[in-house]
Amino acid sequence: MKIRIKYTKTGVLKYIGHLDMMRYFQKLLRRSGMDIGFTQGYSPHPEISIALPLGIGVTSEAEYMDVTVNSCGHSAEMIELLNKDQVEGVRVLSFRQVPDGRRSNCMAIVSAARYQATFSDSMKAEISSRKLVIEERLQDMLAQSSIIIRKKTKRSDGDADIRPLVYEAQSVASLSSIELLLAAGSANSLNPDTFMRAFAEHCGIEPQGIPWHIHRLEIYAGEKDALVPLDSLGEDV
Amino acid sequence: MANRKTALPEEVLLSVEKPARYIGAEYNSVMKNAAEVKVRFVMCFPDVYEIGMSYLGIQIIYDMLNKRPDVWCERVYSPWPDLDRVLREKKLPLFSLESQEPVKRADILGFTLQYEMCYTNVLQVLDLSGIPLRSNDRTEADPIVIGGGPCTYNPEPVAPFFDLFYIGEAETQMNSLVDLLEECRAEGIGRTGFLRRAARIPGMYVPAFYEPAYNADGTLAAFSPVYDDIPGTIKRQVVSNDDISDVPFPERPVVPYIQVTQDRVVLEIMRGCIRGCRFCQAGMIYRPLREKSFEVLLKNAETMLKNTGYDEVSLSSLSSSDYSGIKPLIDGLIDFCGSHKVNIALPSLRIDAFSLDVMKKIQDVKKSSLTFAPEGGTQRIRNVINKGLTEEDIMGGALQAFKGGWNRVKLYFMLGLPTETEEDMRGIAELSERIAVLYYRNMPPDKRKGRIQITASASFFVPKPFTPFQWAVMEEPDEYLRRAYYVKDAMREQHNRKSMSFSYHDADATILEGVMARGDRRVADVIENAYRAGSIFDAWSDYLDYGRWMKVFEDAGVDVGFYTTRQRGLDELFPWDFIDIGVSKSFLRREWARALAGEVTPNCREGCSGCGAAVLGGDCCP
Numbered sequence: 001m002k003i004r005i006k007y008t009k010t011g012v013l014k015y016i017g018h019l020d021m022m023r024y025f026q027k028l029l030r031r032s033g034m035d036i037g038f039t040q041g042y043s044p045h046p047e048i049s050i051a052l053p054l055g056i057g058v059t060s061e062a063e064y065m066d067v068t069v070n071s072c073g074h075s076a077e078m079i080e081l082l083n084k085d086q087v088e089g090v091r092v093l094s095f096r097q098v099p100d101g102r103r104s105n106c107m108a109i110v111s112a113a114r115y116q117a118t119f120s121d122s123m124k125a126e127i128s129s130r131k132l133v134i135e136e137r138l139q140d141m142l143a144q145s146s147i148i149i150r151k152k153t154k155r156s157d158g159d160a161d162i163r164p165l166v167y168e169a170q171s172v173a174s175l176s177s178i179e180l181l182l183a184a185g186s187a188n189s190l191n192p193d194t195f196m197r198a199f200a201e202h203c204g205i206e207p208q209g210i211p212w213h214i215h216r217l218e219i220y221a222g223e224k225d226a227l228v229p230l231d232s233l234g235e236d237v
Numbered sequence: 238m239a240n241r242k243t244a245l246p247e248e249v250l251l252s253v254e255k256p257a258r259y260i261g262a263e264y265n266s267v268m269k270n271a272a273e274v275k276v277r278f279v280m281c282f283p284d285v286y287e288i289g290m291s292y293l294g295i296q297i298i299y300d301m302l303n304k305r306p307d308v309w310c311e312r313v314y315s316p317w318p319d320l321d322r323v324l325r326e327k328k329l330p331l332f333s334l335e336s337q338e339p340v341k342r343a344d345i346l347g348f349t350l351q352y353e354m355c356y357t358n359v360l361q362v363l364d365l366s367g368i369p370l371r372s373n374d375r376t377e378a379d380p381i382v383i384g385g386g387p388c389t390y391n392p393e394p395v396a397p398f399f400d401l402f403y404i405g406e407a408e409t410q411m412n413s414l415v416d417l418l419e420e421c422r423a424e425g426i427g428r429t430g431f432l433r434r435a436a437r438i439p440g441m442y443v444p445a446f447y448e449p450a451y452n453a454d455g456t457l458a459a460f461s462p463v464y465d466d467i468p469g470t471i472k473r474q475v476v477s478n479d480d481i482s483d484v485p486f487p488e489r490p491v492v493p494y495i496q497v498t499q500d501r502v503v504l505e506i507m508r509g510c511i512r513g514c515r516f517c518q519a520g521m522i523y524r525p526l527r528e529k530s531f532e533v534l535l536k537n538a539e540t541m542l543k544n545t546g547y548d549e550v551s552l553s554s555l556s557s558s559d560y561s562g563i564k565p566l567i568d569g570l571i572d573f574c575g576s577h578k579v580n581i582a583l584p585s586l587r588i589d590a591f592s593l594d595v596m597k598k599i600q601d602v603k604k605s606s607l608t609f610a611p612e613g614g615t616q617r618i619r620n621v622i623n624k625g626l627t628e629e630d631i632m633g634g635a636l637q638a639f640k641g642g643w644n645r646v647k648l649y650f651m652l653g654l655p656t657e658t659e660e661d662m663r664g665i666a667e668l669s670e671r672i673a674v675l676y677y678r679n680m681p682p683d684k685r686k687g688r689i690q691i692t693a694s695a696s697f698f699v700p701k702p703f704t705p706f707q708w709a710v711m712e713e714p715d716e717y718l719r720r721a722y723y724v725k726d727a728m729r730e731q732h733n734r735k736s737m738s739f740s741y742h743d744a745d746a747t748i749l750e751g752v753m754a755r756g757d758r759r760v761a762d763v764i765e766n767a768y769r770a771g772s773i774f775d776a777w778s779d780y781l782d783y784g785r786w787m788k789v790f791e792d793a794g795v796d797v798g799f800y801t802t803r804q805r806g807l808d809e810l811f812p813w814d815f816i817d818i819g820v821s822k823s824f825l826r827r828e829w830a831r832a833l834a835g836e837v838t839p840n841c842r843e844g845c846s847g848c849g850a851a852v853l854g855g856d857c858c859p
Binding site for chain 2: 011012013015016017020023024026027028029030031038041042043044045056057087089209210
């Protein structure tokens, strides 16, 4: 059966990349003694997938991983089992059974993600020295029918409109943070950092150093107007 | 949740390659309260994290010291050149991974010296830590800088940079050294007083207390202690054969987040080697053979796998096929690992019916290759180096393997061996050819799985202290490449050349390694100057600047040839002769003579050749 695990990735774990987190969980699952499902072949490893790879430098309180198990105890017991052996920064929050099959895989169903971007002190100073009101600038930006950014990839150099990918954006705690709901997943996806750079440009600010810290708050599945957190698609065991 | 601090600010960590090298916090890493310990020990492998974390020795010391409530052992590795630059620019001190505090705060900074080309990295770590490079410039504010590992069997080229070397295995005397430091602290005794007392602990060598004298021709005339109460000879300290199974092993090895070179549980099955290959330093300095019991090893493997979650276990030894419990050990491992979906990696197994059968069980034949290390291309040169492997062994093993479905063969050779002739070089190509012919003759086309792939590779031989080849003369720099090209050309002349490939190691490092390996204290200035001129990560061919090194030698007036191409006298006093490894110089001399005569010496199980290490009590010693 397929289990969806929700966990945090905070503190110094922000320096650990996506593939290394996979490796971390493979070892954690082995240590836990859980009855996990393995891939076939000469080097079998636990079958796991992580919903939406988190970039280095970004923290999260809502990461999702699907893992195949042959059997397991109650959700509460399994959360306790996994958390008693954890490094600082990873905490399992929920452990729920989800429907089997590729189409319901956490990687496949992601449609949006919510982030909080918190400005660094130097950015805050920059914003206040220019007497900018973030909420006004945001609304002003979102009122545009399109937000064109230059997209530079190895292969091409072109413009892209990110406006349709921004579902929500509002300031929180006055000057210090912006909360964002952005399209995510394989079809259409907007990196929160890309949005923030576009916003800084809109404000006429050139970001220096590490201008903001991004923290993921939730990952969703479903249509834009009916988003549901990934773990709400499962049941406690 | 406690919020872990990092020594480096976020903008630095996010600007360097692989920040996970510098944050610590790995699973099983040990955190302690600094205020509650008496001695803070920082252990350094002077190379990048991924290399250093793969080394079992540090895991052993880390485990052993951290079991003591009064000691906190932490780790530090060489910052990669990208971070090295930032640390210098921003004047940030190098820090240990666990506490993220400056290395300089440690009471003891221990380096493991696994290869000569890491010497400039030792200076890098000292320098970035704000510790004076030379022992005699250090004060009470600096840690005691100690060294261990195979390179300390000739510590002289780096002697001025160390306060102390420990010649031997950590389990035997490391704890006494830490105890002594605590005693000295309690009595208010400082560095010099501590070192005076430390020099009397067996295996401890304090270079400042020994003085070399040189002959007019530059060779060593005498090497003696400056005080009467310290020994003139340093005796290597080892765990006895009786204790080897009970020696503590790291039950909870630190598990890195990022992929490191040896990313698996490493099971040390024995120490020492019975073979006596004449080029091999490890084969001499780790004598005698001491085997752990397979029952203990199976338990250890299980414990380590459970405590780490690793999906692979590997055997570590100099020649695993010689381990007398290899069959029950492997059967036991296959049993446990099969049911727990853990892979088994078996390096250094001799190819024979048993190992092929095992390999078939544990790995995908299609994806794996056979490895032979004939080291020399002809039987003559293999006799010179005392490599027991014969052509029949290779052909017999290869034929069985072909019938078992293998069609990839790796062959390891050395070039630049003493007495080597063009025939020996050509032998590399001809042996490769004979293996290809063996395949095509014995495998009918319908049974072949494609063309055979033979990959031969050669490294260049560097004479090492405490080997029968310590008297050997090295070649001129250009000669190494000439020999490699010679083999390459010979490969091209073979009928089955399309089935073979040949590669060779970096030749530049060979000369430098040769100088450092058999160097004396006068080489230290060169190493320091090379570091000051910008040399670090010399073990990485991308970073090694051979031209810069040569210029430094020239400027310092140190003659490379004195250390590499000079004919050493049979009775010459060597800079490392003050160390007693157990194996006697007269045995080595005898072996050198037998080598030149092409005579093979039996291995320790076939018969004792009286090397001298029997005093240390080995498994097969009389």
